[in-house]
Amino acid sequence: MDNKQINLEVITKQYRKKGAAAKGFRTVNSLIKDNKIVSLRILLRDHKENPIDSIREVNERDNIDFYIDYFSILEIGLIANYIPNPLPVKTEREIDFILKNEFVNKYFTEYYPLILPQLLLKQISSKRDGQYFYRSNIKNSTALFDRFLMLNQIVKNDDDIDQFLWFLDDGWTSGYSISDFWEVLSNRDIIKYKLGSSNKHPLNSALWGFIKYIQFLSDFANLLRDSKEDSLLQSAFWHHQSYWFDHMKEKIGDIIKIGISNIRQSMSYISSEEIIHDKKSFLTSSDDIEKWRTDTSQLEGVEADIKYLLDGKLGEPLKSFFYESK
Amino acid sequence: MSHTPPIFIRHGKNSSAFLTLDNPTNLVIFVHGFNGKATGTWDEFPNLIRNNNDFTNSDIIFYGYDSLKGQANNNAVKFYRTLISVCESNPNNLGFKRDGLTANFSYQRILIVAHSLGAVIVRRALLNAKSENKPWLQNCRMILFAPAHRGARIQNLVAESLPTVGKILAGLGFLTIPVLDDLRPNSQTIQNLITDSQGHLNQNAGQFTIAHEVVWANNEIVVHNDQFCNDPVATLIDNKSHTSVCKPKATFLDPYNIVVNAL
Known part of the structure; x- marks a missing residue:
């Protein structure tokens, strides 16, 4: 064989x-x-x-x-x-x-x-x-396709990502929706009250899903960038996620508009003392917090990845191939 | 091409197997670290394995687990169960049939390659195997890249391993990540790992606790580069960090060659 x-x-x-x-x-x-x-x-x-x-x-x-x-x-x-x-x-x-x-x-x-x-x-x-x-x-096409399969597996096989995307797609779970989720990101007291330490709470699961999905978007953007020498293959990869990158473009855009801006808001209101006394935070000193604030001041990478993926131009080569095929 | 495409197996989380098209004699299992991915941590490894002939007699598994949510020892138990399953059943069950494999087949060599937190998971899993007298334990060999078995600097670990959004949310205390406590140098998890390993070594029954090779990054700022029990002197790699030391590239084949040489 x-x-x-x-x-x-x-x-x-x-x-x-x-x-x-x-x-x-x-x-x-x-x-x-x-x-x-x-x-x-x-x-x-x-x-x-x-x-x-x-x-x-x-x-x-x-x-x-x-x-x-x-x-x-x-x-x-x-x-x-x-x-x-x-x-x-x-x-x-x-x-x-x-x-x-x-x-x-x-x-x-x-x-x-x-x-x-x-x-x-x-x-x-x-x-x-x-x-x-x-x-x-095509050079590297096997390696790129293997990477595509493995990334696809991650996004399709994660309950937390499922929960987050379900909210993003206007789904409800146990009375919670995407608006509760965005609110959680902007208000530390709400999340403490609603989540406790339960990893199974739908908002907690969606929170993990949010982080994992952003990581997936970044990995997927890198796969597409690495495929740039073969625009048709790159476009085919993009179309595999077109439900989200095309039809749900505005919802994915909300990750930047609402999600990221709410996180920024959370960061600006929090006091160092409060963080140091919070046993759930890994930050234990003022120096830690200072370094953390500097390290995390750059969210532009996330925004750049999402803007790149939502650019419909990535879908064009496959569309042309479709219309030109016999 | 010497191996199958990635086969997504039921063990762990998003684990992939690349099975040799020939009959295997070896099993190589890669175990990622904190917030690593089954294959992402290892970068070009899958590609190099598929396109070279160095692993023609080896089945390869890139083992994945949810490193952010579970305690280290819970993930060690899950990994141990995976070892039992893959070492004690026919490899054809992983999803690709090779005709020459007999019913009583067993791998001659089981090479476990771990990064960072993966070293803690693997060591504890092998201690579990010892306590249940698993015969395949004597065929196991460990290669440990930037191992966290003597603990880690938590702030740097988070800074280097989590995406920016994750770092912010963890700093704000929005997320519970139990494994961070396990990785502090004085944690019960690390101390017990050392004590239990030393106990077996003291009874001359601890050969399995000695890594075949330990690889440290010269630019390491995350884990503590200290010797673990009777491990050999580490191989020190220049100009590499905690995360890049295990990632082979066209211009950096050391990690690949280290694994090939251990087969």
Whole structure:
């Protein structure tokens, strides 16, 4: 078996054959095969027209999102020269069968547009002989794709990040919302009162998620910067997060506008004595605090990373590739 | 290419395995430090491993754990459970089938490479293995980069390891990070680690507590560079800091060569 086939085998095992994606596949596949058109149409509706209220539906749609994500990852893998081009016939048949279905297709083209699976379907559908497209060997593309997979794993597999993004996406947990969270960041007394020492409190979890997500954004920005020699691959990586960087642009921008400014506010009101007597703070002397204030005065790096990621120009090369492809 | 792409395994948190396409004889496990990432801490290591032939007989695991939330000894117990699982079951269970692996397979060499807090986690996990008489313990070898096993300067650790937002929130007392107490030089965790290791050494049963190689950064300001029990004299690397000493690059292959030479 050659290396690209091994890569495809491992990716398929992880992103398609287990966990939520496998459940998503089973749901969609059986609804299509059993010709349960009405059920499929209802399940994959636009939430703006008819909200998704039941937990069962939320879970099933989540599973299907994971399954569709597998197709996005395949497309990025093709662009990175990481997996066989063309794909094996069996994989092509599955792509054709699932993504061409009227209701599945509407889901990722009209209601929640994702360019990566659209591109994959287009390439499969218009294939004649040989490869879908030709790409010369790109320096470091394997290492970049490995990094992408590992970063993707971090952001998808962290309960704290989930909680923070759930708030950011207007979700509520135990009566708390994003506005409670932003308030917490600006008022030290509130956080002490609300959180106590419970790491399981949703606001505490979101606080950790906030820190971890900012770290993720910084790591993701560095991945994109390191991919600049291959603007198409860079753009494909960016599109994988386009729900947040494009559709939720303003919400992500709130991290700077509200989150960071509230933290600044917290810092300016706090007295050294209060910090020194706080057993939860690692700062134990005035010198510590002075150094800490100097060390943390630069938040520009965070802001620069977020502004960079929210620049829609990073999405353009893949869009052009989509419109230019056969 | 000698290894699989990253396989996300169920052990720890966001741990990745790069499994050799050949039949393995060695297992190499990387364990990050405070606020490290399973692979991020090690920078070019995954890439170098996949693109060179030095690890063709080695399965590689980049072990991840939530270093900010758990106590050091809790994470040590989790790591110990991972060791039991990967050392006492067929490596094909990690997610890629090699045909030549028999049912009673075991790794001949288990090389554990740890950075900073990772050294505390690994040492305690191996002490746990000793207390349960695990036979694979005799095949284990440790390489420790900038180990925190003699404690750390907490202010510098936070300053160097947390992102700016994390540093601010930790300073404001918004976050509880129990492992910071564990890493103070006089903490119960560090003192017990030394006492328990010395106890085994005094009974001539502590070979496993002696690191194969210890690597210190010359520009170290985070951990205390003191010898741990009977460890060998450290390798001192110039112009490297606490965080950069374990990160190989095209112009700095020392960490990579140290690991290769220990196989």
